[in-house]
Ligand SMILES: Nc1nc2c(ncn2[C@@H]2O[C@H](COP(=O)(O)OP(=O)(O)OP(=O)(O)O)[C@@H](O)[C@H]2O)c(=O)[nH]1
């Protein structure tokens with residue numbers, strides 16, 4: 131449970147945190163000297179009935195909004211501090227806007243320094259604050275009058291925080307582990323230590339982690355929470371991790387600690403974006419700062435249908451100057467660098483689009499709609515199933531249920547999710563391709579699978595699924611490495627039949643010395659090759675050398691003659707074998723090489739022997 135302070139400079143945030151927890155979080159000499167908070171402060175707060183919550187104290191100075199953002203990101207509850215003597219001030223409003231953009235889940239307003247004002251003034255300020263809260267996540271938040279100086283109202287404030295905390299739903303400990311780093315330092319004897327709030331999932335001690343966005347792998351040596359060693363970093367906890375094998379500069383604020391091996395960093399993402407009421411329209415060329423977690427990078431926002439204007443949420447493509455670790459559902463804040471101002475923010479709808487120039491999606495899509503859109507974009511390659519938890523922002527265990535809940539998709543054996551329509555379409559195209567192949571090559575046994583895969587342009591596993599469907603519907607069957615219409619067999623018809631008759635007649639007439647393919651072609655006035663290949667598959671002819679076919683019966687008789695005439699273990703010279711077969715030299719050598727390949731004969735230095743039995 132993390133509570134984050136918010137509010138204008140000098141309104142008493144740090145003093146109030148000290149009054150509640152006993153911890154002075156302003157430790158830096160410069161903070162002491164200037165009397166302001168510069169860096170994030172952390173203190174444990176015991177809440178009745180809840181346990182120990184972590185308080186993150188942020189600076190109110192307008193120059194440190196970036197630090198405030200790093201502190202406010204991932205908090206469960208906001209503690210908005212307003213000094214009763216000054217009331218609503220610019221950073222009160224800016225911090226409130228940031229809490230809204232981050233969609234903080236609840237909070238309490240502390241109207242502090244009440245010892246400095248009278249009741250009438252207090253009533254006016256309270257009304258002012260209530261009006262300012264309208265439309266924010268703190269709309270109905272209790273406004274508790276307190277004084278850090280006198281201690282008045284502190285118990286009521288604790289009770290209000292405890293009540294707000296009790297209304298929060300617990301975070302899923304089985305979700306993907308993720309922690310943005312807010313501080314990193316070196317402790318003598320311990321090494322590199324990072325602190326942060328666990329956004330999701332759990333981390334056991336000794337875990338292997340990835341430091342994002344760079345992806346470096348490291349090992350966790352120890353975990354502490356609120357100063358005590360613990361065996362697991364639980365979701366929503368403030369923790370310190372000591373990490374082996376890295377320097378503090380390897381994981382500065384803005385780094386992320388994760389465990390998922392496949393979670394990619396994003397350079398381009400899809401998001402729903404909205405501008406604050408008082409922001410100027412934002413075009414695609416304006417450079418903004420994109421704050422997500424404790425990370426902030428330069429970015430440009432390309433919204434669908436022209437520049438963004440306040441008042442509507444729009445789908446956009448976010449182009450990031452540097453990689454960011456994002457997940458669907460993540461909230462982010464947009465600021466202008468100079469003059470520094472918070473101008474808007476949004477929610478990541480797709481952290482890893484499947485194409486280089488993703489078109490923005492409509493705003494406010496649900497999980498099922500985003501899955502359908504991703505499947506449509508993935509087309510014949512589908513979407514990797516293991517990417518869904520990040521890409522859709524659901525716990526890994528819940529991704530299976532998406533399919534059960536009617537997503538019209540199929541899981542492939544190689545871990546993809548493919549839209550049913552894609553498989554249907556691949557199946558119908560495969561069927562047409564096979565039929566067209568039969569028409570074009572009636573002597574061919576079918577369309578080679580490799581050619582089919584190439585022509586369909588979809589993942590191999592999608593081709594398998596499509597063929598599986600065609601097979602079960604009885605439309606297409608796979609035989610060996612080819613696909614054919616079920617029951618289809620190559621046959622000689624028309625002109626091919628005439629060629630076959632002429633070819634067989636001439637091969638028969640040639641006997642042991644049949645004409646070559648070019649000779650056949652010249653004799654019959656047509657290309658005999660397709661017919662010869664067909665007859666070869668039928669077993670009627672055999673290619674003894676390139677461009678020379680024998681009738682199978684003729685060849686078998688010739689081989690028998692050779693085998694019968696050769697004694698075992700005796701070497702025959704070519705001249706002897708010529709006499710034995712009656713073949714001229716031109717035919718003899720290719721025939722003997724054929725017999726070598728077939729294992730009928732084997733070569734020796736001075737001739738050939740009979741091989742085999
Ligand atoms: N009278 C009175 N003074 C207070 C109270 N709370 C804080 N102060 C004074 O207000 C001044 C600012 O208090 P801080 O707690 O430093 O204010 P802050 O909001 O943390 O300021 P930043 O972190 O710089 O934004 C200090 O001089 C405090 O002593 C209070 O309840 N009553």
Ligand SMILES: [Mg+2]
Pocket residue numbers: 143144145156166167187188189190
């Ligand atoms: Mg302070």
